Amino acid sequence: MRIIGERSQRPIRRNWPVYAATTAAVTATAVVGGRAVDADSAWYRSLAKPPWQPPAWAFGAVWTPLYASIAWASGRALVKAQGRERRTLVASLGVNLTLNTAWNWFFFRSRSPVAGAAGTVLLDLSNADLIRRTAHADQAAAAALLPYAAWCAFATALNIDIARRNRTKDH
Structure with a gap:
């Protein structure tokens, strides 16, 4: 009798390399992206920012659990995905993490x-x-990515507002 559901679960001892890989990829994203940030620069401090911008400390407080959720959700989905679905999911994650760093x-x-x-x-x-x-691979993993998408949408609105307020400061 199976209680697990549609897709059988791989034993935990075989799943850890997938979670280790997604954790390493997300950690690299955070580190490489973080190297570019200089919120104390004269240029950044001189930018006009909207009054609804969160305080500086909030960004680290928000990104830490978001990065953890990306690593977990990606690992969980990759464990369940197979074949072409898995390959396209890896590619999508790679593009996403690259864009995350690039910002x-x-x-x-x-x-x-x-x-x-x-x-x-x-x-x-x-x-x-x-x-x-x-x-497609796992609904719970997709749900875990929703706060990340919501925060990025908020960041888009914030970034667009900063760009609008500082049209002449774009170098």
């Missing part, structure tokens, strides 16, 4: 709120694709 470089290193806004819009589209593909 920091577009905005902070290029000192371009406009490039940052373009990057966040691309990341939002990538989030939709990642969630759609993840949902």
Whole structure:
């Protein structure tokens, strides 16, 4: 008698490499992206920002659990996905993490709120694709990605507002 459901679960001892890989990929995303951020630079401090921008400490407080949820959800979906579904999910995750990292470089290193806004819009589209593909493999994993997508949509609105307020500061 099977109680597990449609897809059989792989034993935990065989799943850990998948979770380790997604954790490593997400950690690399955070580290490489974080290297570009300089919220203390004179350029960033000089930008006009909307009054609804969260305080600086909130970004780290939000991103830490979001990155953990991306690693967990991606690992869970990859464990369940097979064949072509798994390959396209890996590609979607790779594009997503690349865009996640790139935003920091577009905005902070290029000192371009406009490039940052373009990057966040691309990341939002990538989030939709990642969630759609993840949902095919596992609904719970897809649901775990929703706060990430919501935060990125908020970041897009924030970035667009900053770009609008600082049209002449884009270098």
